[in-house]
Amino acid sequence: MSTESRSNFLKTQIQADLDGQVMGQLVTRFPPEPNGYLHLGHAKSITVNFELAKQFGGRCHLRFDDTNPEKESQVFIEAIQDDVRWLGYEWHGEVRFASSYFQQLYDWALHLIDHGLAYVCDLSAEEAREYRGSLTEAGRDSPYRTRSPEENRQLFTGMRAGEFPEGSRVLRAKIDMASPNINLRDPILYRIRNAHHHQTGGDWPIYPTYDYAHGQEDAIEGVTHSICTLEFEDHRPLYDWFIEHLPVPSRPRQIEFARLNTSYTVTSKRKLKQLVDSGAVSGWDDPRMPTLAGLRRRGYPPAAIRHFCEEVGTSRSDSVVDVAMLESSVRNHLNESAPRAMAVLNPLALTLTNLSQPETLSVANHPGNEAMGTREVPLTPELLIDADDFREEANKKYKRLVIGKRVRLRGAYVIEAERCDHNASGEVVRVYARIIEGTLGEDPADGIKAKGVIHWVSASSGVPAEVRRYDRLFSDPNPGKSDDVLAVLNPDSLRVIDTAVLEPSLAHAQPEQVFQFEREGYFIADRFDHSGGKPVFNMTIGLRDTWSAVNA
RNA sequence: UGGGGUGUCGCCAAGUGGCAAGGCAGCGGGUUUUGAUCCCGCCAUUCGCAGGUUCGAAUCCUGCCACCCCAGCCA
Numbered sequence: 209m210s211t212e213s214r215s216n217f218l219k220t221q222i223q224a225d226l227d228g229q230v231m232g233q234l235v236t237r238f239p240p241e242p243n244g245y246l247h248l249g250h251a252k253s254i255t256v257n258f259e260l261a262k263q264f265g266g267r268c269h270l271r272f273d274d275t276n277p278e279k280e281s282q283v284f285i286e287a288i289q290d291d292v293r294w295l296g297y298e299w300h301g302e303v304r305f306a307s308s309y310f311q312q313l314y315d316w317a318l319h320l321i322d323h324g325l326a327y328v329c330d331l332s333a334e335e336a337r338e339y340r341g342s343l344t345e346a347g348r349d350s351p352y353r354t355r356s357p358e359e360n361r362q363l364f365t366g367m368r369a370g371e372f373p374e375g376s377r378v379l380r381a382k383i384d385m386a387s388p389n390i391n392l393r394d395p396i397l398y399r400i401r402n403a404h405h406h407q408t409g410g411d412w413p414i415y416p417t418y419d420y421a422h423g424q425e426d427a428i429e430g431v432t433h434s435i436c437t438l439e440f441e442d443h444r445p446l447y448d449w450f451i452e453h454l455p456v457p458s459r460p461r462q463i464e465f466a467r468l469n470t471s472y473t474v475t476s477k478r479k480l481k482q483l484v485d486s487g488a489v490s491g492w493d494d495p496r497m498p499t500l501a502g503l504r505r506r507g508y509p510p511a512a513i514r515h516f517c518e519e520v521g522t523s524r525s526d527s528v529v530d531v532a533m534l535e536s537s538v539r540n541h542l543n544e545s546a547p548r549a550m551a552v553l554n555p556l557a558l559t560l561t562n563l564s565q566p567e568t569l570s571v572a573n574h575p576g577n578e579a580m581g582t583r584e585v586p587l588t589p590e591l592l593i594d595a596d597d598f599r600e601e602a603n604k605k606y607k608r609l610v611i612g613k614r615v616r617l618r619g620a621y622v623i624e625a626e627r628c629d630h631n632a633s634g635e636v637v638r639v640y641a642r643i644i645e646g647t648l649g650e651d652p653a654d655g656i657k658a659k660g661v662i663h664w665v666s667a668s669s670g671v672p673a674e675v676r677r678y679d680r681l682f683s684d685p686n687p688g689k690s691d692d693v694l695a696v697l698n699p700d701s702l703r704v705i706d707t708a709v710l711e712p713s714l715a716h717a718q719p720e721q722v723f724q725f726e727r728e729g730y731f732i733a734d735r736f737d738h739s740g741g742k743p744v745f746n747m748t749i750g751l752r753d754t755w756s757a758v759n760a
Numbered sequence: 761u762g763g764g765g766u767g768u769c770g771c772c773a774a775g776u777g778g779c780a781a782g783g784c785a786g787c788g789g790g791u792u793u794u795g796a797u798c799c800c801g802c803c804a805u806u807c808g809c810a811g812g813u814u815c816g817a818a819u820c821c822u823g824c825c826a827c828c829c830c831a832g833c834c835a
Contacts (some may be wrong), residue, residue: 241835284805309799333832340831346762387763388763391763394776414794418835422835438765438828442765464765519783519784520784524765525772526770528771529771530785533784575792575794608795660794661792661794663794674792724796
């Protein structure tokens with residue numbers, strides 16, 4: 209599972225930049241806008257930035273890019289910090305805010321004005337769009353482009369003083385309305401917004417745009433490499449333009465990489481919101497959601513997510529990673545870390561005809577890790593096994609319980625089925641089996657080995673529980689391509705099982721504890737709904753299953 | 761038909777002129793008190809296509825093709 213030595217273009221670039229350069233150490237940053245919950249795509253960005261800093265002995269900042277108060281809020285600021293920490297990262301120093309640089313940004317805007325590099329424009333949004341031209345046609349200069357620095361300064365300070373209504377004016381950089389790169393056609397630096405800001409309150413009636421603010425925020429913090437996604441590539445000339453024309457304290461470099469896309473999942477905020485608003489999921493932290501809060505509640509270990517992000521690599525080509533890769537990482541991590549236990553999801557009664565007294569068995573918590581210890585499991589005359597693990601008759605390929613045949617009860621004895629009872633509709637309701645003496649930890653003395661191993665739970669001391677089985681939220685590998693995500697939902701993405709019975713030790717599980725229910729999969733005690741009195745487990749992921757596929 | 765990007769195995773992805781890593785998926789086989797894990801083996805004469813340069817090209821050159829991004833006072 210080691211991927212540390214894997215190279216990618218970012219590491220190569222950074223290494224080259226660091227070698228023989230003045231800059232001594234790498235500084236990166238994760239700069240979310242606090243306007244939504246973090247998801248798998250953000251996890252990629254987080255690992256890229258934090259791992260790079262770790263690998264090169266540098267540091268990584270967490271900075272909220274809060275330049276648009278109308279869409280942001282304090283709840284996201286807290287949720288995002290929780291998610292980043294949960295993923296396993298701690299940022300360098302205090303949490304930072306773009307908003308704490310508003311004064312500096314404003315002063316630098318004045319600097320641009322004084323140098324004739326920015327002007328106040330009175331064009332309406334619609335007019336500005338017309339003046340901007342199109343992809344194939346050059347734009348035209350705004351009639352306000354020639355205002356003097358003095359007039360611009362007066363107008364801009366007026367904007368800052370709240371003298372003008374929203375939308376009446378903006379501050380623009382004076383670059384080139386004929387540039388083939390539309391981002392250079394006199395981009396907007398400031399807009400008027402009479403909005404309450406979650407950090408600065410009513411201090412500012414004007415707010416800087418991303419294009420103007422981001423690079424300067426980086427420069428203020430001494431960020432050396434400002435890593436972002438591909439769609440910002442066209443903005444880089446602008447990013448560099450500000451850095452060149454402003455007396456900034458450092459010269460950060462922007463590098464873009466391809467965002468992470470994963471099959472069977474959507475990460476568009478609009479689509480995720482649609483899922484929540486429509487009730488298709490129970491909320492932003494529904495275990496089927498690709499949000500970090502959802503993945504957490506689902507039981508995906510942060511280390512598995514980190515490993516996945518490293519494993520898929522970092523490149524500049526658009527791609528869609530098979531979600532099976534994430535699932536594989538989750539299984540790998542859980543296989544090692546999750547203690548084993550038994551739970552019967554679809555119970556069928558089984559009577560042990562020759563067990564007179566209950567026994568207490570000691571069972572290993574992990575087949576490959578003795579250090580994880582053992583636990584006690586009660587064996588009683590009345591047991592519960594999974595209905596799928598019994599057939600009255602079957603071919604030789606069926607490795608479970610069949611009348612007249614043997615299987616081993618996991619951690620206990622080999623048994624042989626004798627007969628079964630049926631109900632009025634002919635369904636099997638109870639199986640009778642006898643224990644083969646002397647088979648605790650031993651094969652049968654008569655040489656007739658068990659066909660397989662099945663899990664079980666004591667009917668009398670087992671603990672009823674609610675188990676939620678999850679499957680992929682979408683039936684389409686590329687749900688994001690669909691206009692209506694609700695149309696491609698997998699109708700079986702959640703199945704609530706209220707018949708499950710757990711072995712007694714599981715009643716002591718703490719919320720967020722993950723177990724492997726043997727032969728079923730990995731399950732986590734729900735972070736919110738689980739309690740000793742009423743156990744609730746969410747299926748994280750099933751065990752790899754080559755048998756059902758062969759049998760299909 | 762403006763500008764900026766990207767094309768290496770079913771899905772990711774190394775590779776930076778010297779003879780195509782790795783992971784996921786898949787397929788065989790072995791071990792196994794989880795049909796799990798683990799272990800072994802197989803899985804690109806070929807790098808979007810076509811030319812060219814070179815003793816030698818995924819890597820250099822030329823031309824084509826495909827796909828992605830950009831016309832928010834969003835980020």
